Amino acid sequence: MESGSREEDASKHEDPKAVRAFVRPHRYGHGWRSPERYGSILFSDSSGGNQEPILNPAIKRLLNAGSGPGSARRIARLVQERGLEELRFDIDPKVKPHVVGSILELETSFAPQSFDVIWSSHVLEHLYAHEIFPTLRQFHRVLKPDGFALIMSPDVTAVARFIVEQGIAAVAYHSPAGPIRPLDMLYGHSRAIEEGHVHMAHRTGFTAERLGNLLLTAGFPAVSVAMQNFEVCALALMPEADDAAIKKTLLVSGFNFQELAG
Numbered sequence: 001m002e003s004g005s006r007e008e009d010a011s012k013h014e015d016p017k018a019v020r021a022f023v024r025p026h027r028y029g030h031g032w033r034s035p036e037r038y039g040s041i042l043f044s045d046s047s048g049g050n051q052e053p054i055l056n057p058a059i060k061r062l063l064n065a066g067s068g069p070g071s072a073r074r075i076a077r078l079v080q081e082r083g084l085e086e087l088r089f090d091i092d093p094k095v096k097p098h099v100v101g102s103i104l105e106l107e108t109s110f111a112p113q114s115f116d117v118i119w120s121s122h123v124l125e126h127l128y129a130h131e132i133f134p135t136l137r138q139f140h141r142v143l144k145p146d147g148f149a150l151i152m153s154p155d156v157t158a159v160a161r162f163i164v165e166q167g168i169a170a171v172a173y174h175s176p177a178g179p180i181r182p183l184d185m186l187y188g189h190s191r192a193i194e195e196g197h198v199h200m201a202h203r204t205g206f207t208a209e210r211l212g213n214l215l216l217t218a219g220f221p222a223v224s225v226a227m228q229n230f231e232v233c234a235l236a237l238m239p240e241a242d243d244a245a246i247k248k249t250l251l252v253s254g255f256n257f258q259e260l261a262g
Contacts, residue, residue, distance in 0.1 A: 063115040063142065064088045065103050066123030069095040075119060075150065075253045082249070084117060092199070104131060106138040114142045118149040124211075125153050126188075129204040136218035139236075146240040149220070150255070154185040155232040156205040162230070172230060185230060208232050224257040233257075 060083055064072050067088035072079065079086060089109070090097035101109045103123065118139050124132055139149050162172055163182050171179040177189060184190055188201040208225040211234050215223045220236035222243060227233070235250070235257050237243055247257045 060084050060116045061114065062086045062117040062119055063110075065106075065118055065120040065139070066090055066126075067095070067097055068092075072119040072121070074121070075250070075255075077253050078117075078249050082116070087115075103127075103135055103138070106135075106142055110142045112141050113144045116144055116147045118143060118147070118151075120149065121152045122154070124151065125202040125204055125206065126199065127203060132204060132214055133218060136214055136220075136236075140219045140238075143238050145238050146242070147238045148241050148246055149215075149234075149236040150250070151211065151215075151234045151236065153206045153211060153232050154202075155207070155227050155230050156186070157207045158227060158230045159185045206232050208234075224259075226255070226257055228256075 062072065062079060062084040064086055067090045071086055071088065078084070087099060088097040089099045089101060089103070091100065091102055093100045099109060103120075104127070120139070124135065127135060143149065159172075159182050162170070166172075168182050171181055172185065173180050178191060181190075186202065186205065189197075192200040208227050211232055212223045212225040215234055215236040218236075221239050222237040222241075224235045224247075225232060233255055235246070235255070237246070250257060
């Protein structure tokens with residue numbers, strides 16, 4: 001089956017009731033190059049001058065998938081408490097990731113079960129709709145059996161509600177990049193795109209139900225989804241993951257996946 005039809009076929013089997021969703025108040029390119037050594041990661045030269053990472057399986061590791069220029073600061077405490085070594089992965093060599101590559105082609109960069117955690121913050125919406133399912137399958141492939149993925153994306157439901165109540169031109173919130181309006185959340189940051197950063201455009205969108213069901217269909221046996229501050233946050237657990245311990249640690253970092261009573 002070609003990747004272009006995977007999500008369409010997978011969506012036929014999505015069960016909205018299977019996802020535990022609840023409300024809380026509150027790039028690409030093939031091949032990469034990196035320094036000869038990053039932390040415990042060695043890079044070996046292969047033909048053509050590219051370098052391949054040699055990962056020590058004894059080291060606990062977090063993959064920051066589509067990292068951009070920064071680290072996973074929002075879960076800094078989790079990284080510290082779990083002794084994780086963060087590996088920044090991005091298509092753009094200008095942001096100086098540890099490994100340059102496409103999240104569409106993770107299998108060309110990393111062996112199966114290479115990571116304990118995947119952090120993917122506001123990345124998936126930059127892909128086309130038909131690319132989401134195969135990308136999530138690759139997330140599942142590179143995670144260890146007791147690992148988990150934490151994925152964030154704009155919440156289309158919240159954006160639509162804001163448009164109805166406030167209008168499409170109203171400012172929803174302010175960010176370091178400036179005021180953010182519904183058009184920025186739906187289609188990508190307007191000023192950045194105007195300045196030539198066309199990769200900032202959004203090509204698809206997510207509700208809690210859609211993201212959760214895609215993760216379930218991709219093979220994650222347990223998925224929890226929370227919505228807050230115009231953001232969908234999904235926690236996808238591998239089969240041997242410690243659900244309670246992970247949620248407790250994430251709660252300290254501001255991610256509340258605890259289920260509501262009743």
